[in-house]
Amino acid sequence: MATHGTRGGPAFPLPGGRARVGTRGRPFRRAGGHTSVSGGTAPISKLGEFALIERARTLLGNESDPRVLVGIGDDTAALQPTQGKILLVTCDTQVEGTHFRRDRMSAHDLGRRAAAVNLSDIASMGGAPTFALVSLSLPPDFPLSDFDDLFRGIGDQFRAFSAKVVGGNLASTAGGLVLDITLLGEVAPNQILTRSGARPGDRICVTGSLGASAAGLRAIERFGEAAETFFPELVRAHRLPSPRVLEGxxxxxxxxxxxxxxxxxxxxxxxxxxxDASRVGAVVHMERVPVCRELLPAAERLGESPEILALSGGEDYELLFTARAGPETDETLRQIADACGVALTIIGETVPKEEGTWIVHPDGRRTPLTAQGWNHFR
Amino acid sequence: MATHGTRGGPAFPLPGGRARVGTRGRPFRRAGGHTSVSGGTAPISKLGEFALIERARTLLGNESDPRVLVGIGDDTAALQPTQGKILLVTCDTQVEGTHFRRDRMSAHDLGRRAAAVNLSDIASMGGAPTFALVSLSLPPDFPLSDFDDLFRGIGDQFRAFSAKVVGGNLASTAGGLVLDITLLGEVAPNQILTRSGARPGDRICVTGSLGASAAGLRAIERFGEAAETFFPELVRAHRLPSPRVLEGxxxxxxxxxxxxxxxxxxxxxxxxxxxDASRVGAVVHMERVPVCRELLPAAERLGESPEILALSGGEDYELLFTARAGPETDETLRQIADACGVALTIIGETVPKEEGTWIVHPDGRRTPLTAQGWNHFR
Structure with a gap:
């Protein structure tokens, strides 16, 4: 007896309704060493939903955790929050055809990337990631080996930052793969950082370097597989961003x-x-904006502006923060950079809101700083 | 400058990457009174992503809440958990073509239904729902009026149970609509109920009645709009399940x-x-399984077995629970039923695992109880 649109009960509740077989998805680009021997190219529809959940649970490789009272397998996950901490919660979605193409990224990288993007959101509040839910909509002909690689990638990335997957959802779709991850985190009340605390005269600082991810994507689009040989750092920055969790x-x-x-x-x-959130203006000095060493030659070969890539490229997953001015800040930034092994660069300062937002170019010109980010629905 | 696959920062982070316009979605069935005059049939792509987030925030109509330290608009939501409570977290996805069809359900009903399904999961642990994230992947040509109705439906359903949407994600997709909701809840440590606590000799109880949702779906499939005239309770049970939050x-x-x-x-x-989770067996008495009054005539007209609909129909979103046997239980069940205005029915009892799981029919026959639930990937 078939039910329509049913939803399974367990904390990986189950794929809903009658699966309508979609158009065959393009294969994921193979990543070295991650293809499951046991899974092969068999579609996930060969396994029942409970077998898939059990498989995901095993692939995630969770160790037991006294804070997890009920994990994967019940209607909801039940967790013991840390007393006195603020609870953080964020989610982010990777949609096939919008955020990734299966022929340009391995399933393992996609899993890592989806986890990384969520980790970055928790990092941006100064928080420690704790527990995640993985919600996956995928076509019935999705290869079991890619299913395995995807969950291995998610588990690997979360494990590196002590976060655990405690539940989720599997659903079938006639469309492309949609991977939505919800991540919880926690932070002490006196340490939480939001977007709204900057005051005029603060230093504007950034971790790592900017523009590499966007340049990496353009290199992949232009050169295909060869992009990895020419610009390994850029390609890696695009495929596997490093969330700045400890730095945050x-x-x-x-x-x-x-x-x-x-x-x-x-x-x-x-x-x-x-x-906007802090009601301040800003001045950014272009020559101080940190870029990685491959950006300039890559921009030249790609015919792109390195400045535009660094300012507007997107998907860097670095942390941008403001800090009170003063010698104490300079010393503290040095200490954090040393402790974390990452560059921390002061790229400008905040000013009163009425003074606006500006880029100062190396020749002294000032041009208005405007959002160049892509408007996804226009 | 267009970025590919970028993700917005706010707690409704934004649609990712270049929107590829998909096939035109079928229109949502119109629900009376919910079509936005201002939105009309304009596509969501007419609005920028931040305008859509702001629109969703307004439509959700959140009142201020001292437990919400950071709500919609930052990288993550920041929440003040109740000291001493266990944190519950669940998610559930509604996928177009799998869980719903836009021509058979209004956007408002879809929003309510997606929220209800999550509320039911929190209810099943005995928890109180608190905060939700709404993750929506939708085609660029999605009508703005449906976007509005969808968020109104989500807000209406959550507000009825004192839950608030505090964040989420909007993404564009070339495929159908995917609505993934994550819901948090809380429960006192001595009150949490899981699947694993039943002991042999417990009573098996259920709230409300069973089979109506599945019969309602079949009636819609057979009779279209006319189904609502013939079997209003069944259609309503399918479109708008009542999560048993207070009962739980x-x-x-x-x-x-x-x-x-x-x-x-x-x-x-x-x-x-x-x-399975409790390692017990069960005996269910078929004649005690509660069904709504429309089920028998509907099953006859549809040529379906009312017993199968009630046992295996799915999507009832009633609570199934076990309770210690004894006169105290009977009295407590009566009190809860009176207080909540819902039927609570004892339909059988648990037995030692080795005795198996059985249905006792009115004529005294016993047949094995087997899962008839649809395996969504086979």
């Missing part, structure tokens, strides 16, 4: 920071978000 | 219950889940 916690703990955001839409767009 | 909390608080699950896959399948 150190910055929050240090007490010098006043506001923080992660760079997902691009430095310009995200700085404007921060300025 | 009363059952948990009463102290008589030993295990609980919500009926999403069908009574048989979900009872087997509960029995």
């Amino acid at each position: 916690q150190e910055i929050a703990r240090s007490g010098i920071a006043t506001a923080m955001i992660d760079v997902s839409d691009g430095l310009a767009a995200d700085l404007l978000h921060l300025c | 909390q009363e059952i948990a608080r009463s102290g008589i219950a030993t295990a609980m699950i919500d009926v999403s896959d069908g009574l048989a399948a979900d009872l087997l889940h509960l029995c």
